[in-house]
Amino acid sequence: MARHERSARPGRFIFVPGLGSPIQARLTEAARSRSCPRLTMHHDVSLDLDGAPRSAVMRFGLEAPLRLDSGGRIDALEIAYTTAGRLDATRSNAVLICHALTLDQHVASSPPNGRRPWWTNMVGPGRPIDPARHFIICANVVGGCMGSTGPSSISPATGQPFGLSFPFITIGDMVRAQAMLIDALGIDTLFAVVGGSMGGMQVLQWAADYPQRLFSAVCIASAARHSAQNIALHEVGRQAIMADPNWRDGDYTAQGVRPEKGLAVARMAAHITYLSEAALHRKFGRELQRDGLSWGFDADFQVESYLRHQGATFVDRFDANSYLYITRAMDYFDLAAGRAGGLAEAFRPARDVRFCVFSFTSDWLYPTAESRAIVRALNAAGARTSFLEIESDKGHDAFLLDEPVLRDAIDGFLQSAALERAAR
Amino acid sequence: MRSGQKVRQDFRAILQLVRSKARILDVGCGEGDLLELLAREAHADGRGLEISSEGVSACLARGLSVMQGDADRDLEDFPSGAFDYVVLSQTLQAVINPRLVLGELLRIGERAIVSLPNFGHWRVRLDLLVHGRMPLTGALPEPWWSTPNIHLCTIRDFVELTADMGVRVEACFAFANGRPARAIDPSRPIENLRAESALFLLARR
Numbered sequence: 236m237a238r239h240e241r242s243a244r245p246g247r248f249i250f251v252p253g254l255g256s257p258i259q260a261r262l263t264e265a266a267r268s269r270s271c272p273r274l275t276m277h278h279d280v281s282l283d284l285d286g287a288p289r290s291a292v293m294r295f296g297l298e299a300p301l302r303l304d305s306g307g308r309i310d311a312l313e314i315a316y317t318t319a320g321r322l323d324a325t326r327s328n329a330v331l332i333c334h335a336l337t338l339d340q341h342v343a344s345s346p347p348n349g350r351r352p353w354w355t356n357m358v359g360p361g362r363p364i365d366p367a368r369h370f371i372i373c374a375n376v377v378g379g380c381m382g383s384t385g386p387s388s389i390s391p392a393t394g395q396p397f398g399l400s401f402p403f404i405t406i407g408d409m410v411r412a413q414a415m416l417i418d419a420l421g422i423d424t425l426f427a428v429v430g431g432s433m434g435g436m437q438v439l440q441w442a443a444d445y446p447q448r449l450f451s452a453v454c455i456a457s458a459a460r461h462s463a464q465n466i467a468l469h470e471v472g473r474q475a476i477m478a479d480p481n482w483r484d485g486d487y488t489a490q491g492v493r494p495e496k497g498l499a500v501a502r503m504a505a506h507i508t509y510l511s512e513a514a515l516h517r518k519f520g521r522e523l524q525r526d527g528l529s530w531g532f533d534a535d536f537q538v539e540s541y542l543r544h545q546g547a548t549f550v551d552r553f554d555a556n557s558y559l560y561i562t563r564a565m566d567y568f569d570l571a572a573g574r575a576g577g578l579a580e581a582f583r584p585a586r587d588v589r590f591c592v593f594s595f596t597s598d599w600l601y602p603t604a605e606s607r608a609i610v611r612a613l614n615a616a617g618a619r620t621s622f623l624e625i626e627s628d629k630g631h632d633a634f635l636l637d638e639p640v641l642r643d644a645i646d647g648f649l650q651s652a653a654l655e656r657a658a659r
Numbered sequence: 660m661r662s663g664q665k666v667r668q669d670f671r672a673i674l675q676l677v678r679s680k681a682r683i684l685d686v687g688c689g690e691g692d693l694l695e696l697l698a699r700e701a702h703a704d705g706r707g708l709e710i711s712s713e714g715v716s717a718c719l720a721r722g723l724s725v726m727q728g729d730a731d732r733d734l735e736d737f738p739s740g741a742f743d744y745v746v747l748s749q750t751l752q753a754v755i756n757p758r759l760v761l762g763e764l765l766r767i768g769e770r771a772i773v774s775l776p777n778f779g780h781w782r783v784r785l786d787l788l789v790h791g792r793m794p795l796t797g798a799l800p801e802p803w804w805s806t807p808n809i810h811l812c813t814i815r816d817f818v819e820l821t822a823d824m825g826v827r828v829e830a831c832f833a834f835a836n837g838r839p840a841r842a843i844d845p846s847r848p849i850e851n852l853r854a855e856s857a858l859f860l861l862a863r864r
Contacts, residue, residue, distance in 0.1 A: 591719065610726055611736040619706070622726040623715045644716045651722025 290317050290340060290347075292382055293416050301377060301384075301412050307402035311391060314416045315382025316340050316374035319358075320366030322422065327450075327656065329422045330364055330649075331413060332373040333430030333437035336561055337502075337553055339381035342373040346381070350552065356637045357429075363646035364429065368653070372420070376437075377412040378404045378561050380554035387488065387554045397556075399485035404560060406433070406568045410440040414448070424448050426656065427649060431455035431634035432601065433561070436568050439581075439609065443570055446585035451652045453645060455593045456634045458605035459578050459612070460569035465600070468508055469562040472501030476555045485556050498555045499546030506545045511597035511630035571612075578612035586617040589655075591648045593634070593641060594624045600631040621648065669774050669858055670696055672832045672840035673746060676772060676860050677701055681743040684708065684767060686730050687750040691718035694725075706742075708733065731755045734763040742768040749774050749856070753807040758820065765826060765863050774858040779813030779851040780835075798855045814851045821861060830860040 293314045295301070300308040317340045322329060332342050332354070339346060343358040343366075358364045364371055375383035378401070386401035393400075417425065428449055430438045435457020442452050458465070476482055479497025483490050507515075519538040534540040571578040590613050594606035603624050613620040625640050627633040634641065670693050677683060680702045685694050688707030691714075697703035707725035709715050718725035728736065730747065731754050745768030747760070752775055754760045764771035776798040777783075786794035793803040801807070812820075814831075821828055832840035833854035843850040845857065 589724070607733075607736065614726075614736055614741065615738045617741070619724040620726060621715070621719055621724050622728070623712055623719070624727050626712060640712060640716060644719045647716065647720030647722075651720065655722060 290315060290344070290382065292316075293419050295415060295419075299415065301408065301415065303402055304405040304407050305403045309377065309384055309402065311384075312377070312412060312415070313382070313384045313388070314374050314377070314412055315379075316372060316416060317342065317344055318420075319343055319371040320369050322370040322420075326422055327424065327426055328369050328653075329417065329420075329425050330369040330371050331417065331425050331428045331441075332358065332364070332371065333409075333413070333428065333434035333441075334373060334376065335430070335432035335434050336505075336565065337549070337558075338434075339379065340373045340375045341381075343371065353635060356635075356642060357645065363642055363649055364427075369426065370422075372417065374413055374416055376409040376433075376561065378409070378557060378564060380557040383412070385554065386485070386556035386560055396488045398488070399556070401556070401560060403567075404564050406436045406440050406564055407444065409564065410437050410444055413437070413441075414445055417448075424450060427451045427453060427652065429453040429455075429645075430457070432457055432631065433565055435601075436565065436570075439570055440568075442585040442588055442590070443581040446588055449585070449588045450656055451589040451591070451649070452585075453591045453593075453648065454606075454609065455641070456595055456598050456601050456606075456631055457609075458601045459571060459581075459609050461566050462605070466566045468504065468600075469566055471504050473559050473562060475500035475504065476559060479555075482555060485559075487555070493550070494555045495550040498550045498553065498558060499543075501558060502549040502553075503542040503546040506542060508600045509630060509632040511599065511628055513597060513628040514630050514632075517628075578608065579615035582613050582616035582618055585613075588618060589648075589652050590618055590620045591645070592620065592622045593644070594622075595627045595629070595631070595633040595638075596624060597628045598631040598633065666696065667692075668834055668837065668839055669748065669832075669856070672858050673697070673748075673772055674700055676830065677703065677744050680704065682706075682741070684737065684742045684745045686734070686745060686747045686764070688718065688723075688725055689714050691721050691723045691725065693746065693748065694718070694723050695721055698723075730760055734760065734767060737767045739766050740769065744768050744770050744772055746772045747774075748772075749776065751775055752810050752812065754810070757810050757812075758824065761820070761824065761826070761861075765861065769862070770829070771861040772858065773861060774856060775812065775814075775817060776808070776856045777814050777833075777851065777854045778811045779815060780855050781852045782855075784852075796855070814845050814854060814857050815848070817857075817859070818845050821859070825864045827862045827864045828859055829862050832858045834858070 295312040297310050300310045301312045302308050338353050341352050342354045343352045345352055375381040377383050378385045380387050386397045388397055390397045428438050428441045435454040438452050438454045439459055441449055476494055476497040479494035481487055481492040482494035482497055487493055522537045523535055524537055524540050529535050534543055570581045574580040592606050592610050594603040610620055610622045623644055629636055683697055683703045683705045685707045688694055688709045694705040694707050697705050707718055708728045709725055710729050715725050715727045745764040747764055751757050751773055782796050783794040831843050831845040833843045833850055834840055835855040
């Protein structure tokens with residue numbers, strides 16, 4: 236996992252305390268103003284060539300472990316995050332964006348690996364979530380591989396990557412880590428928490444766990460629990476990784492190998508679920524790579540070549556063990572579990588939060604019925620809820636693509652929520 | 660129909676019927692004109708249900724809480740007694756199962772406000788009598804093959820349905836020729852001739 240180890244790029248990161256850039260000043264002042272003497276935090280901020288802050292790492296001291304739903308804990312937690320915009324004087328314009336399974340904190344700024352930021356349709360100047368109006372925060376989930384503590388991080392106990400000794404995490408743990416982050420940033424209440432797919436699960440978990448810290452919530456193409464089909468599809472991916480001889484029971488990094496084939500197959504299978512049949516047909520149909528069939532098992536069809544490419548590029552940016560742990564966290568997600576009153580009970584404390592729920596007609600991974608179940612529970616809880624099913628043939632991935640209806644609806648929702656908040 | 664500066668006559672009547680700060684669900688809320696009016700003038704805590712995504716988007720941009728859904732299918736998503744009033748404006752005749760929907764309105768709301776085009780209006784009767792064709796009037800402007808109205812009824816029909824369901828009619832207003840609402844006794848046959856459309860305030864008995 237050397238390619239994901241940030242410290243492998245000496246000089247790219249600067250130790251923050253004592254430095255005087257606006258963001259650092261704000262962070263240290265925020266930490267002081269919340270008077271948390273127990274908490275020792277350090278921030279790394281990587282800089283663009285022009286010196287603008289890009290991605291930071293919040294380091295929590297041993298006194299502030301992340302307590303996990305499994306009963307375990309993560310000591311010396313690190314959360315990699317990006318911010319854009321400025322926190323206003325009343326600290327009331329913070330928007331937390333929660334990312335999906337294989338995405339990261341680079342929601343609007345370019346990540347160092349040369350990829351493009353993943354949500355430029357929604358986040359950026361002139362977009363519904365706009366650094367001119369909002370203080371935009373996006374953090375890599377705990378368990379991830381883009382700078383937050385995860386299975387590829389070095390275990391303090393062994394000096395080796397955690398691998399399978401990493402504790403099992405949940406969506407609730409991801410959200411608890413995010414709450415620690417916004418605490419550390421000096422933010423009490425989020426103006427909005429926004430996310431699609433697994434990000435939407437985190438949004439719902441925020442509403443259940445920290446309703447008093449939320450003003451509004453936007454949940455896109457998501458579900459309040461993983462269905463049998465969702466779990467089944469994830470299991471295929473995990474089995475592909477674990478069947479790769481290079482996986483080595485999760486100890487591949489120490490043994491100097493990578494389960495690339497298994498991870499690529501997992502990605503290929505998952506990628507199909509992100510698209511609709513219509514989108515695949517439109518993009519590829521039965522088009523061939525070359526004239527005529529090869530009468531072999533090379534990628535004859537364009538769709539095969541496309542999937543192979545998706546798999547091959549994915550292994551360059553994602554850690555196989557992170558994939559196992561995060562998919563497990565999603566499978567374990569069931570917000571209604573253990574509550575006699577079901578999902579509505581989970582949302583009851585959030586009845587003052589303004590919710591906006593979106594689904595897409597062709598999303599068969601998290602179909603509209605899942606969103607309707609969320610909406611029904613929110614209604615039963617008495618929360619102010621809006622819901623829109625957007626006509627699209629692009630499948631689950633529609634939430635990441637340019638969907639003017641989604642963009643305009645979120646823009647309208649956030650703008651009117653901002654007016655309401657200002658009127659308070 | 661709900662856009663424009665002028666407040667619709669039936670909206671004015673609804674505004675007079677509801678008490679201040681009530682919880683109101685507008686079923687088929689369109690672009691949210693009524694909800695906005697109720698929020699502004701009656702400080703209502705309003706929600707909407709709307710079938711078209713354009714309508715829902717417009718409502719979101721106005722800061723209204725609106726869910727996309729269908730009166731025939733999605734009212735079951737709302738818990739019982741969640742609202743003081745549930746409004747169904749000029750829509751009951753277009754749903755698949757009006758009796759079921761009416762029952763749902765009064766399960767969700769303490770009261771229901773329902774407006775309907777009156778198929779007993781004299782112009783409708785005359786049109787059918789003289790031309791022998793499905794009537795085309797101001798309240799029923801679409802030809803039979805494109806109208807969404809699949810369960811047209813008269814005021815008398817509707818009053819009979821409410822009696823059969825054990826629903827109390829607390830108030831009724833008639834509309835004709837764009838004039839302001841006129842309180843009527845819907846059981847009088849003359850009103851069934853004179854009203855182009857009618858608005859009922861209904862309560863569980």
